[in-house]
Amino acid sequence: AQKITQTQPGMFVQEKEAVTLDCTYDTSDPSYGLFWYKQPSSGEMIFLIYQGSYDQQNATEGRYSLNFQKARKSANLVISASQLGDSAMYFCAMREVYGNNRLAFGKGNQVVVIP
């Protein structure tokens, strides 16, 4: 069964606008971590932000914030004030603490920032 679901088609966003990328997950593990990575055309996976299942507040990291809704099992990434360099694939991933140490990734969201 797919643990991470990212179903949005490719997105175009105007420079300086905000964009929200959807991610839903499936787990029965009470303790888990959710991660977002950026993969530009160069191919490297760049860590952006982390949210723990027990964290009371939504994670923020500069222009990145995470809209964590535990009951809905969603962890949407919000990128504010988009820049041209934000054009990339964005992957949501989950690590289940009591399962194993692997990251389970979604299929990714393509974002293109237009000037």
Add this chain to the structure above:
Amino acid sequence: GAGVSQTPSNKVTEKGKYVELRCDPISGHTALYWYRQSLGQGPEFLIYFQGTGAADDSGLPNDRFFAVRPEGSVSTLKIQRTERGDSAVYLCASSLGLAALNPAADTQYFGPGTRLTVL
């Protein structure tokens, strides 16, 4: 400090040949992971090392794939009798592992990957 490095960045080989892919993790990271990313997909887990031992190799697709980490630092992913279906980007990541205070937050940092093409 230096990030995760992988060599070679590109590898083209012929069907049936043997290949080795190398990963040099971040200094001090005890955990090392290999993933495989096919075109248009997210990375898929292959194997996880904690120190020198393979703690979880359940993601290796078959016995043609093998990985080692003899001194608990550099790791080598070895693929025997390569097939065209092995063509993909092979990503290596490292993390603090058991040294992480919060296991759930043990962030994995990725290398640039090795693009393997089997002709």
